[in-house]
Amino acid sequence: MTDTTATACVLVIGNEVLSGRTQDANINYIASELTKLGIRLAECRVIPDVESEIVDAVNHCRAKYSYVFTTGGIGSTHDDITAASVAKAFGLEFGMNPEAERILLDHYGDKANDARMRMAMTPVGAELIDNPVSKAPGFRVENVYVMAGVPVIARAMFDNVKGTLAGGKLLVVKTVSTIGISEGMIAVELGDVQKAHADVDIGSYPFLKMGKFGTNLVVRGETDALVEAACADLRQLIEDAGGEPIDGETEGDELK
Amino acid sequence: MTDTTATACVLVIGNEVLSGRTQDANINYIASELTKLGIRLAECRVIPDVESEIVDAVNHCRAKYSYVFTTGGIGSTHDDITAASVAKAFGLEFGMNPEAERILLDHYGDKANDARMRMAMTPVGAELIDNPVSKAPGFRVENVYVMAGVPVIARAMFDNVKGTLAGGKLLVVKTVSTIGISEGMIAVELGDVQKAHADVDIGSYPFLKMGKFGTNLVVRGETDALVEAACADLRQLIEDAGGEPIDGETEGDELK
Numbered sequence: 001m002t003d004t005t006a007t008a009c010v011l012v013i014g015n016e017v018l019s020g021r022t023q024d025a026n027i028n029y030i031a032s033e034l035t036k037l038g039i040r041l042a043e044c045r046v047i048p049d050v051e052s053e054i055v056d057a058v059n060h061c062r063a064k065y066s067y068v069f070t071t072g073g074i075g076s077t078h079d080d081i082t083a084a085s086v087a088k089a090f091g092l093e094f095g096m097n098p099e100a101e102r103i104l105l106d107h108y109g110d111k112a113n114d115a116r117m118r119m120a121m122t123p124v125g126a127e128l129i130d131n132p133v134s135k136a137p138g139f140r141v142e143n144v145y146v147m148a149g150v151p152v153i154a155r156a157m158f159d160n161v162k163g164t165l166a167g168g169k170l171l172v173v174k175t176v177s178t179i180g181i182s183e184g185m186i187a188v189e190l191g192d193v194q195k196a197h198a199d200v201d202i203g204s205y206p207f208l209k210m211g212k213f214g215t216n217l218v219v220r221g222e223t224d225a226l227v228e229a230a231c232a233d234l235r236q237l238i239e240d241a242g243g244e245p246i247d248g249e250t251e252g253d254e255l256k
Numbered sequence: 257m258t259d260t261t262a263t264a265c266v267l268v269i270g271n272e273v274l275s276g277r278t279q280d281a282n283i284n285y286i287a288s289e290l291t292k293l294g295i296r297l298a299e300c301r302v303i304p305d306v307e308s309e310i311v312d313a314v315n316h317c318r319a320k321y322s323y324v325f326t327t328g329g330i331g332s333t334h335d336d337i338t339a340a341s342v343a344k345a346f347g348l349e350f351g352m353n354p355e356a357e358r359i360l361l362d363h364y365g366d367k368a369n370d371a372r373m374r375m376a377m378t379p380v381g382a383e384l385i386d387n388p389v390s391k392a393p394g395f396r397v398e399n400v401y402v403m404a405g406v407p408v409i410a411r412a413m414f415d416n417v418k419g420t421l422a423g424g425k426l427l428v429v430k431t432v433s434t435i436g437i438s439e440g441m442i443a444v445e446l447g448d449v450q451k452a453h454a455d456v457d458i459g460s461y462p463f464l465k466m467g468k469f470g471t472n473l474v475v476r477g478e479t480d481a482l483v484e485a486a487c488a489d490l491r492q493l494i495e496d497a498g499g500e501p502i503d504g505e506t507e508g509d510e511l512k
Contacts, residue, residue, distance in 0.1 A: 018297045020288030032276030041274045044302035076440045077460045078447035115443030184332045187371030191334035203271060204333045
């Protein structure tokens with residue numbers, strides 16, 4: 001498929017995800033939202049709370065992709081080193097952000113302390129991302145968006161910035177499905193349809209439903225005409241295999 | 257913390273995870289199992305079904321880490337290119353694996369076709385990983401373990417190889433928790449305890465329980481004595497803050 005869309009990368013920063021203690025819940029949310037915006041999520045990485053790893057990943061990914069979203073490591077404890085590491089990646093000073101300082105002083109009042117106020121420190125010049133849940137803000141430096149790891153906060157922060165993301169090109173997505181025909185019975189022909197329609201992207205998502213195998217064939221492309229042409233061939237393929245094509249997604253227990 | 261343990265990386269290969277269509281369920285399982293084995297999961301990546309991306313990631317990660325586990329992209333359809341890409345990464349020929357061919361011919365009988373038999377192709381010389389669920393095997397080349405993406409199959413494959421993984425050093429893990437003391441109230445002192453016990457790794461996992469904030473302080477280290485010394489200081493820290501230390505994990509709604 002011709003690829004002219006904006007691209008993105010998610011960096012999940014946290015030893016707790018790598019140790020298996022915490023199940024990441026942010027990749028799937030951000031992935032779904034980016035897809036709706038027509039921005040292609042091209043890569044995700046889960047990396048530890050280690051400065052050199054964060055600096056390397058941020059610098060690699062911000063050069064390679066249109067947008068980088070980080071989650072995790074912006075709390076108040078000693079292992080929260082994301083903000084300082086992002087400053088280092090950009091070669092920026094790391095200091096108290098006056099606007100964030102005001103927000104946290106307002107929020108904590110006489111419970112403000114050094115650890116909590118550390119959450120008001122950003123790379124100098126960063127633009128804040130509002131945190132409606134627990135106040136301590138995220139921030140943006142150029143194309144890097146630094147957000148919290150707590151899913152409810154990460155989602156709120158992402159929702160606050162998504163309206164500002166540019167370059168998305170919404171794709172047309174249609175699904176042709178069938179029950180009683182397993183993926184392996186049509187895989188060769190499916191490859192032929194993909195070759196004949198190289199300007200769209202066809203994915204096959206097999207499922208099991210009431211003891212029968214079936215598959216959802218999802219077609220993504222830039223125009224309705226391109227997508228519909230591929231769908232027509234997929235319906236024919238299913239009929240040729242002795243099955244019945246269904247327009248739209250069939251729910252089942254996914255096998256992928 | 258001194259780091260002498262074996263390391264690992266998980267590569268999740270699949271456009272469906274990047275588009276948000278599928279929520280990855282393999283990282284968390286493999287992470288938890290590796291932790292039990294004393295092998296440190298150092299990085300995970302989610303990458304698309306694109307040959308150059310797979311080749312680059314496999315070659316980067318197999319040089320950097322003791323073990324690489326891939327999931328996804330070994331099915332029968334045109335977008336399943338993991339096996340061929342791993343062959344390319346190693347500079348190996350990609351061909352029919354006689355043992356895998358026999359397994360699939362036995363399994364499919366007269367329903368065997370070109371697409372299904374493609375699942376018997378591996379880099380030449382690869383060692384098979386048994387698939388008790390749907391037969392099509394995974395495989396290993398050197399330190400790279402190529403497994404299915406379907407969670408129930410990925411887990412079965414991982415369980416089949418985990419007994420063969422070497423180099424793990426089991427860590428001692430203890431948790432001291434408290435309710436009524438929020439992380440932000442003790443973060444500075446917590447940083448001091450971490451500095452005083454640089455040979456262990458202390459993580460703080462705040463939670464909310466019946467309207468009260470609390471935190472689980474998890475200490476990991478190589479010996480019971482090292483871990484217990486840090487735990488003693490953490491109990492004192494909690495008492496100094498006016499709280500009550502609890503040995504072991506307190507269940508709550510995690511905020512991280």
